[in-house]
Every structure is written in C-alpha cells, then in structure tokens.
Amino acid sequence: MIYTILKHSHMTLALLSIIGFVVRAYFSFYKPELLKIKVIKITPHIIDTFLLITAISLVLLMDYGLANWILAKIGALVIYIGLGIIVIKQIGPIYLRTILTFTAVLMFIYIASVAITKQVVPF
Ligand code: HEM
Numbered sequence: 001m002i003y004t005i006l007k008h009s010h011m012t013l014a015l016l017s018i019i020g021f022v023v024r025a026y027f028s029f030y031k032p033e034l035l036k037i038k039v040i041k042i043t044p045h046i047i048d049t050f051l052l053i054t055a056i057s058l059v060l061l062m063d064y065g066l067a068n069w070i071l072a073k074i075g076a077l078v079i080y081i082g083l084g085i086i087v088i089k090q091i092g093p094i095y096l097r098t099i100l101t102f103t104a105v106l107m108f109i110y111i112a113s114v115a116i117t118k119q120v121v122p123f
Pocket residue numbers: 007010011014015017052055056058059062064070073074077080108111112115116
C-alpha cells in the first residue's frame with residue numbers, strides 16, 4: 001500500500017520534473033526574463049527534492065541496495081541535473097545548449113526506461 005503510494009508519487013514527481021525542465025529550457029531560449037520569477041525558480045527544487053526523497057524511500061523499502069540499475073539511475077540523474085543547470089543558467093552558446101537540452105530529455109527517458117526494465121541497458 002505505502003509502496004504503491006510512494007511509487008506513484010515518485011512517477012508523478014518525475015513527470016513534473018521533466019515538464020518543469022522543458023518549460024524552463026523553453027524560457028531560457030525565448031523568454032529568459034521569466035526565469036527570474038521566484039515561483040519558477042523555486043518550484044523545480046521542491047519537486048526534485050521530493051523526487052529524491054521518494055526514490056530513496058523506495059530503495060530502502062524494497063531493499064534494492066545499490067543494485068546496478070539503481071547506480072545507473074543515480075549516475076544518469078546526476079548528468080540530467082548537470083545538463084539542466086547548464087541549460088537553465090544559459091552557460092555557453094545557443095547551439096550547444098540546444099544539444100544539451102535534447103541530451104537531458106534523452107537522459108530522462110533513459111532513467112525512466114531503466115526504472116521500468118531494471119536493466120542498465122534497457123533498450
Ligand atoms: C529523473 C529521475 C527519475 C525518473 C524519471 C524515475 C522514474 C521512475 C519510474 C517511471 C518508475 C516506475 C517503474 C515501474 O514501472 O515500475 C520508478 C520507480 C523507481 N525508482 Fe525512479 N526515477 C528517477 C529517479 C530515481 C532515483 C535517483 C532512484 C534511486 C536512488 C530511483 C529509484 C526508484 C525505485 C527504487 C523505483 C521502484 C522500482 C520498483 O520497485 O518497481 N528513481 N522510477
């Protein structure tokens with residue numbers, strides 16, 4: 001029961017996280033002034049914090065330990081966050097940030113696929 005609630009919260013938060021990223025990436029290219037709005041700045045941090053809390057709770061609850069697919073998810077999450085920071089903080093030329101935006105989305109798809117298959121190479 002608690003597992004189902006946690007898992008669905010985790011998946012919902014993951015969805016909110018990628019929506020938040022895509023919206024802010026769009027703003028960073030076309031409406032950078034909107035990125036200064038407090039709620040747009042803070043909400044993604046709250047979502048990502050809860051995403052991590054639910055992730056850690058699921059790992060502990062299911063006794064997954066540091067299985068390879070969990071490590072793959074953590075590694076890919078670090079890359080996803082790093083790419084996100086570069087894009088949102090508008091570091092580097094626009095063509096590079098465009099590539100990094102798509103790479104971050106691919107990273108997200110990879111993380112979700114690893115979660116579903118529990119395989120490091122899910123495709
Ligand atoms: C952007 C980041 C993440 C995304 C998109 C994501 C996505 C998902 C999805 C879609 C599921 C449901 C899989 C299913 O169908 O059963 C899931 C479950 C899970 N995720 Fe994540 N996740 C993310 C981050 C993490 C991280 C960082 C960890 C580990 C520290 C983690 C640990 C888990 C665990 C343990 C489950 C439950 C697996 C099960 O028992 O079926 N997730 N995640």
